[in-house]
Amino acid sequence: MANFDYSKEKIQDIFMIDVKSFYASCECVIRGLDPLTTRLVVLSRAENTSRGGLVLAASPAAKKDFGVTNVMRGRDLPMSPKFRKELTIAEAKKEILPVYDDVLNFYRVPPRMRYYIEENKKINYIFKDFTSPIDMHPYSIDETILDVSASLNYFYPGDKLTRYQKRDLLARDIQIEIYNKLGFYVTVGIGDNVILAKLAMDNEAKHNRTMRAQWTYADVEAKVWAIKPLTDFWSIGSRMSKRFEAMGILSIRDLANYDFHKLHQKFGIVGLEYYHHANGIDRTVVSHKYQPKSNSLSNNQVLPKDYNAKEFMLILREQVAQTISRVRKRGAKAAVIHLYVGYAMSESEKGFSRQLKMAPTNSTAIVIKAAESIFNKFYNGHSKIRHIGVSFGHFTFNDELQLDLFSDPRNQIKDEKLDRAVDEIRLKYGFTSIFKAASLSDYGTSLNRANSVGGHAGGTDGLEVIQKRLE
DNA sequence: TCTGGGGTCCTAGGACCC
DNA sequence: TCTGGGGTCCTAGGACCC
Numbered sequence A: 001m002a003n004f005d006y007s008k009e010k011i012q013d014i015f016m017i018d019v020k021s022f023y024a025s026c027e028c029v030i031r032g033l034d035p036l037t038t039r040l041v042v043l044s045r046a047e048n049t050s051r052g053g054l055v056l057a058a059s060p061a062a063k064k065d066f067g068v069t070n071v072m073r074g075r076d077l078p079m080s081p082k083f084r085k086e087l088t089i090a091e092a093k094k095e096i097l098p099v100y101d102d103v104l105n106f107y108r109v110p111p112r113m114r115y116y117i118e119e120n121k122k123i124n125y126i127f128k129d130f131t132s133p134i135d136m137h138p139y140s141i142d143e144t145i146l147d148v149s150a151s152l153n154y155f156y157p158g159d160k161l162t163r164y165q166k167r168d169l170l171a172r173d174i175q176i177e178i179y180n181k182l183g184f185y186v187t188v189g190i191g192d193n194v195i196l197a198k199l200a201m202d203n204e205a206k207h208n209r210t211m212r213a214q215w216t217y218a219d220v221e222a223k224v225w226a227i228k229p230l231t232d233f234w235s236i237g238s239r240m241s242k243r244f245e246a247m248g249i250l251s252i253r254d255l256a257n258y259d260f261h262k263l264h265q266k267f268g269i270v271g272l273e274y275y276h277h278a279n280g281i282d283r284t285v286v287s288h289k290y291q292p293k294s295n296s297l298s299n300n301q302v303l304p305k306d307y308n309a310k311e312f313m314l315i316l317r318e319q320v321a322q323t324i325s326r327v328r329k330r331g332a333k334a335a336v337i338h339l340y341v342g343y344a345m346s347e348s349e350k351g352f353s354r355q356l357k358m359a360p361t362n363s364t365a366i367v368i369k370a371a372e373s374i375f376n377k378f379y380n381g382h383s384k385i386r387h388i389g390v391s392f393g394h395f396t397f398n399d400e401l402q403l404d405l406f407s408d409p410r411n412q413i414k415d416e417k418l419d420r421a422v423d424e425i426r427l428k429y430g431f432t433s434i435f436k437a438a439s440l441s442d443y444g445t446s447l448n449r450a451n452s453v454g455g456h457a458g459g460t461d462g463l464e465v466i467q468k469r470l471e
Numbered sequence B, C: 001t002c003t004g005g006g007g008t009c010c011t012a013g014g015a016c017c018c
Helices: A022-030 A060-066 A079-094 A113-127 A163-182 A194-203 A217-224 A237-245 A252-256 A260-267 A269-278 A311-331 A366-376 A407-431 A462-470
Strands: A014-019 A040-046 A054-058 A106-109 A138-139 A142-145 A186-191 A212-215 A298-309 A334-342 A351-361 A385-396
Touching: A014 A022, A014 A138, A014 A298, A014 A407, A022 A040, A022 A113, A022 A186, A022 A407, A040 A060, A054 A060, A060 A269, A079 A194, A079 A334, A113 A138, A113 A142, A163 A212, A186 A311, A194 A212, A194 A217, A212 A217, A217 A252, A252 A269, A260 A269, A298 A311, A298 A334, A311 A366, A311 A385, A351 A366, A351 A385
Parallel strands: A040 A106, A186 A212
Antiparallel strands: A014 A142, A014 A186, A040 A054, A138 A142, A298 A385, A334 A351, A334 A385
């Protein structure tokens, strides 16, 4: 028995689109290889952690033939003896690793985040041919939500076809267009609302030959309620799954039929959202979705070894300087600084995480002082440190210099000029063109991380190569 | 498990005010 | 009088996603 009268719910024509194994597909396309049949993995170098890095993306063939999964360690990947030998020699000589294992017919390549971002832009540019930009919502680097309610009848006028047939045809048109123009295979979840489209994509389209699937209100009981395990449902992770199980909720069907007052009581408004989603209800309107204008910026890293307090202070300053420089790049000032310090696993304490309010600033000198004061206040004085996280939040975007009572305005202006000069030099010549002498010591990590985007190698040749390919 | 990194949202509880 | 009550803001921590 349905818990909702679906005839009262608004029917929207929503597509949730993602690119199959996006990073891996980018690397196939640029090499002129087929994204579906080529065995390829994108491997983060992660020189500061375990040897061999971490699999960021694997092509469908690599998953199928070698059982590669997305968080697998590089050292667990299959490798022919011949390739292993070449790899060892290259490592010893500190040369760039070979990427192709010709015995296994297997590519392993480093990530190029900047190139992927450019490809994502091109994909979204094509979507604009199918719906108006306000009805598009980029959800992540490889997923976009499209509301085609207003354009469906423009592409498929008349009433010979049902609404559902028209949707499927339009989704197919998009798939073909993307493939012809850019070489990517995209998966489309089609739904009466955003959650149904998302669930259709995650739970059916990804496994279909057509790479399309359509879920409507009529399918809720047969399809949504049948999703299992619980963690296959969007927004239920391992922790929530355990909590639900403890309450006797073992399936989405159970969740959809649970007493929603109790869910509300126990989980607040999130509980109500789970209840609605489990019943296939989602009243989100894509064009009303505000673009969350990023309200925080952070950098985290697991350090290459355990650090003592003195060594750590260098890392701290380095990383605070890098993160605040990203804040300046946005033309923003931050009113909150947050520091996370994780102790080594051998320690009995976990570490700490504290934030501090500040007068809005983007001055390196000021935020370094703030970070140091947090550290000095909360560090236990003896634990080895293995993890650092720095984040800034509560941005403001005015240009005026905030004067506070305790600093000399002339120094503030001087600091600001210095920061801006450093940023400009780096913008022109790259991060490594200018850095504090201390970074050269053994303990600095900023040089190694200089070229990364989102913690992964940014790559330098992506744009030129793709431009050549298009010529 | 010899630890990936960058984000967002929500909540409980404390401080403080009227 | 044994414990007023309502509201806002802030912080630490939990949870999730890609």
